[in-house]
Amino acid sequence: xxxxxxxxxxxxxxxxxxxxxxxxxxxxxxxxxxxxxxxxxxxxxxxxxxxxxxxxxxxxxxxxxxxxxxxxxxxxxxxxxxxxxxxxxxxxxxxxxxxxxxxxxxxxxxxxxxxxxxxxxxxxxxxxxxxxxxxxxxxxxxxxxxxxxxxxxxxxxxxxxxxxxxxxxxxxxxxxxxxxxxxxxxxxxxxxxxxxxxxxxxxxxxxxxxxxxxxxxxxxxxxxxxxxxxxxxxxxxxxxxxxxxxxxxxxxxxxxxxxxxxxxxxxxxxxxxxxxxxxxxxxxxxxxx
Amino acid sequence: xxxxxxxxxxxxxxxxxxxxxxxxxxxxxxxxxxxxxxxxxxxxxxxxxxxxxxxxxxxxxxxxxxxxxxxxxxxxxxxxxxxxxxxxxxxxxxxxxxxxxxxxxxxxxxxxxxxxxxxxxxxxxxxxxxxxxxxxxxxxxxxxxxxxxxxxxxxxxxxxxxxxxxxxxxxxxxxxxxxxxxxxxxxxxxxxxxxxxxxxxxxxxxxxxxxxxxxxxxxxxxxxxxxxxxxxxxxxxxxxxxxxxxxxxxxxxxxxxxxxxxxxxxxxxxxxxxxxxxxxxxxxxxxxxxxxxxxxxxxxxxxxxxxxxxxxxxxxxxxxxxxxxxxxxxxx
Numbered sequence: 001x002x003x004x005x006x007x008x009x010x011x012x013x014x015x016x017x018x019x020x021x022x023x024x025x026x027x028x029x030x031x032x033x034x035x036x037x038x039x040x041x042x043x044x045x046x047x048x049x050x051x052x053x054x055x056x057x058x059x060x061x062x063x064x065x066x067x068x069x070x071x072x073x074x075x076x077x078x079x080x081x082x083x084x085x086x087x088x089x090x091x092x093x094x095x096x097x098x099x100x101x102x103x104x105x106x107x108x109x110x111x112x113x114x115x116x117x118x119x120x121x122x123x124x125x126x127x128x129x130x131x132x133x134x135x136x137x138x139x140x141x142x143x144x145x146x147x148x149x150x151x152x153x154x155x156x157x158x159x160x161x162x163x164x165x166x167x168x169x170x171x172x173x174x175x176x177x178x179x180x181x182x183x184x185x186x187x188x189x190x191x192x193x194x195x196x197x198x199x200x201x202x203x204x205x206x207x208x209x210x211x212x213x214x215x216x217x218x219x220x221x222x223x224x225x226x227x228x229x230x231x232x233x234x235x236x237x238x239x240x241x242x243x244x245x246x247x248x249x250x251x252x253x254x255x256x257x258x259x260x261x262x263x264x265x266x267x268x269x270x271x272x273x274x275x276x277x278x279x280x281x282x283x284x285x286x287x288x289x
Numbered sequence: 290x291x292x293x294x295x296x297x298x299x300x301x302x303x304x305x306x307x308x309x310x311x312x313x314x315x316x317x318x319x320x321x322x323x324x325x326x327x328x329x330x331x332x333x334x335x336x337x338x339x340x341x342x343x344x345x346x347x348x349x350x351x352x353x354x355x356x357x358x359x360x361x362x363x364x365x366x367x368x369x370x371x372x373x374x375x376x377x378x379x380x381x382x383x384x385x386x387x388x389x390x391x392x393x394x395x396x397x398x399x400x401x402x403x404x405x406x407x408x409x410x411x412x413x414x415x416x417x418x419x420x421x422x423x424x425x426x427x428x429x430x431x432x433x434x435x436x437x438x439x440x441x442x443x444x445x446x447x448x449x450x451x452x453x454x455x456x457x458x459x460x461x462x463x464x465x466x467x468x469x470x471x472x473x474x475x476x477x478x479x480x481x482x483x484x485x486x487x488x489x490x491x492x493x494x495x496x497x498x499x500x501x502x503x504x505x506x507x508x509x510x511x512x513x514x515x516x517x518x519x520x521x522x523x524x525x526x527x528x529x530x531x532x533x534x535x536x537x538x539x540x541x542x543x544x545x546x547x548x549x550x551x552x553x554x555x556x557x558x559x560x561x562x563x564x565x566x567x568x569x570x571x572x573x574x575x576x577x578x579x580x581x582x583x584x585x586x587x588x589x590x591x592x593x594x595x596x597x598x599x600x601x602x603x604x605x606x607x608x609x610x611x612x613x614x615x616x617x618x619x620x621x
Contacts, residue, residue, distance in 0.1 A: 187340050188373040188431075191360045192387035192438060202386075206377040 060261035085244040089223030100170025130228025153235030161230035170215030213282040291316040291474040297346030321489035366435030370447040387438035405433040445477035526577040537604030549597035
């Protein structure tokens with residue numbers, strides 16, 4: 001197929017124009033007085049709230065040196081608690097990826113009575129004080145369960161509590177992205193012969209992946225740090241239902257702040273590793289499409 | 290006949306979008322569905338594509354009854370006003386989408402994609418993302434993607450509606466030439482009469498869910514079947530109760546023609562080479578006359594001047610009372 005048709009430069013070749021437009025040339029050092037002040041205030045605030053406390057924890061943890069870390073990790077009860085925490089948080093994160101995306105889809109795409117109410121209720125697990133969430137779960141799924149479901153003092157209790165508090169994260173990150181998606185893109189795919197499933201996999205999902213990953217990262221970070229909502233229902237049984245945050249508290253109560261700091265640092269590192277790993281995964285996955 | 294539409298009706302709640310549409314569109318033609326916004330032309334296009342379903346009636350594409358076929362099975366190419374490109378895929382991947390679904394061998398897909406990008410002048414952008422293209426380029430990409438699967442019909446829904454005037458005009462010319470080359474049966478929706486007159490082999494005028502007239506651009510312009518068609522395709526004004534094109538009125542400063550209507554110039558508006566003169570006749574009618582700048586200057590047309598108006602020889606006029614379709618035209 002050849003063509004004799006021609007276009008003027010206006011609509012034809014336009015190399016690099018879009019790229020230039022998106023990144024206006026601006027020197028990094030060109031801060032005005034007010035923006036410099038704003039940057040300074042932001043950094044001081046961020047340091048006071050985040051950087052300095054984090055550094056303090058790491059310093060505290062490293063007072064015992066490398067041996068201190070090994071010693072704490074060699075404690076079977078502590079390592080069991082860490083393992084349980086990470087495994088449960090990962091499981092809950094996976095569940096959230098599927099359920100959160102589904103709920104977001106339902107909220108955005110389906111028109112039904114009570115959609116607006118459901119949209120508000122989604123935030124409750126996030127807004128509720130965690131200890132209140134723990135009480136609610138205990139009264140519903142504890143020994144005195146009105147529906148005769150008793151998961152108290154089992155690993156299911158840990159999973160349930162984590163699932164409860166992390167529910168909104170993926171929903172709330174995916175929802176706005178889904179709202180922005182044009183349905184004509186899906187119609188274009190279907191007229192090109194794509195089935196609903198194929199369209200979801202090749203057209204919709206790629207746009208959602210960054211949002212899903214962001215939500216999953218937050219859900220995981222919240223999951224490994226959770227205390228209030230599970231402390232009542234799980235029973236905190238060593239080697240069975242005791243999680244890392246509970247372990248930190250008991251270390252502090254026992255006067256062993258160094259050990260508590262070590263566990264805290266390990267949680268910090270795990271959270272960082274998982275968030276970075278998720279980001280890398282997302283980049284790789286989206287590149288393949 | 291490539292597309293055969295019989296007795297199609299479609300309502301959205303109380304709103305009747307299409308009413309008893311019967312239409313045959315021949316193979317290989319470039320047809321425009323022309324009409325005002327909300328007139329039902331896009332709905333008709335979407336029904337042909339299977340993106341919407343008619344409440345009653347049938348759609349036949351290339352001899353196959355497609356009324357109940359899903360869009361995937363119709364082998365129709367569809368181009369949207371806002372491009373609807375796959376943003377996360379490269380230009381080449383976008384074009385390959387339909388071919389990959391059809392599980393064509395990789396080498397064949399690659400070759401076909403290269404051909405199509407050549408056709409739409411996007412070869413050098415094959416590895417770019419759509420966000421790095423201009424609007425006109427994105428629409429050409431959408432066109433290549435639709436043509437890749439060798440559709441039996443190509444449907445375009447206001448394809449140039451989101452582009453600026455200059456690019457729109459260029460793409461319009463280009464679409465015409467592309468069609469002369471590819472010869473795929475093409476239907477495009479537009480509310481721009483100039484676009485339809487310039488590009489289409491045949492125009493279907495749709496208004497308020499009904500087909501007003503079907504014909505070639507010349508037929509529609511020279512022999513409009515209704516006052517709606519007359520006033521929608523080009524400008525129209527009334528002179529002595531007759532619809533007439535403003536440039537078909539002869540304006541004189543003395544009563545030369547027999548039966549000329551006398552009036553007073555109430556407004557003179559100059560737009561480039563054209564001068565639009567509004568004349569208030571003695572009978573109380575407001576008539577718009579367009580003259581060239583030169584003619585207006587020569588006649589000395591100015592506000593308050595007494596002038597005489599008559600239909601030029603060969604002008605098409607139509608009773609403006611909204612008489613039923615098919616009323617014989619009076620040629621002055």
